[in-house]
Amino acid sequence: xxxxxDNRKMNQMRPVKITTGCQAYAEGSAMIxxxxxxxLCAATIEEKVPPFLRGQGVGWVxxxxxxxPRSTNTRNSRPSQTKISGRSTEIQRLIGRSLRGIIDxxxxxxxxxxxxxxxxxxxGGTRCASITGAFxxxxxxxxxxxxxxxxxxxxxxxxxxxxxxxxVDQEALLDLSYEEDSRADVDCNIVMTDKLELMELxxxxxxxxxxxxxxxxxxDLGENGIKQLLAAQKEILx
Numbered sequence: 001x002x003x004x005x006d007n008r009k010m011n012q013m014r015p016v017k018i019t020t021g022c023q024a025y026a027e028g029s030a031m032i033x034x035x036x037x038x039x040l041c042a043a044t045i046e047e048k049v050p051p052f053l054r055g056q057g058v059g060w061v062x063x064x065x066x067x068x069p070r071s072t073n074t075r076n077s078r079p080s081q082t083k084i085s086g087r088s089t090e091i092q093r094l095i096g097r098s099l100r101g102i103i104d105x106x107x108x109x110x111x112x113x114x115x116x117x118x119x120x121x122x123x124g125g126t127r128c129a130s131i132t133g134a135f136x137x138x139x140x141x142x143x144x145x146x147x148x149x150x151x152x153x154x155x156x157x158x159x160x161x162x163x164x165x166x167x168v169d170q171e172a173l174l175d176l177s178y179e180e181d182s183r184a185d186v187d188c189n190i191v192m193t194d195k196l197e198l199m200e201l202x203x204x205x206x207x208x209x210x211x212x213x214x215x216x217x218x219x220d221l222g223e224n225g226i227k228q229l230l231a232a233q234k235e236i237l238x
Contacts, residue, residue, distance in 0.1 A: 002171040028140030032133030036123035041133035043141035044114045059108030063095035067119040107155035124178040128162035159194040161229035165218040186210045190222035
């Protein structure tokens, strides 16, 4: 049996901590810590929408993602506005899709909510932590709109959270650390709503194909982890 470096069980999450109100000027903000991974998420409300939505009376939610230079073992160069890595582009699109799927754009009105997700420290699962933390910041921003009478009611349809799972040395693991992710034979990122409906599923056989039975095992493992993340969100928001 595989021994995890932090002595966790195969189906055990790392400690999860969400702190709100981290940025005084943002309409919503949250620091999410999952083990040694830490991501600062902030929501900004802008009274405009992208050109392709103008005049339609609907809103938009989008995200930006980045890693601070020393969020990893070696320094990363700061990205410029004109040169964002392909990985960061992929991740911020994933975050945006995950959040747009749980909000009614008609109720949001013709405005945009931008979620900035900045990785302060990376030890695996940064995109999943970003989605989970960004929902908390988004929820706060929406509450700001409601309490300010800018919208009649909350456009949020459900909560959303995400977790990583994978097979390492033929063992199915929940919530992969960086060391585990780098050795994984199969790794997946699972995004689910609080109705336990799949929003997105990213899965890769890093070395060889994987079976449907393996996928089912990972989905079951991920669902249990997401239930814990949803509970952490609920505890801090309600």
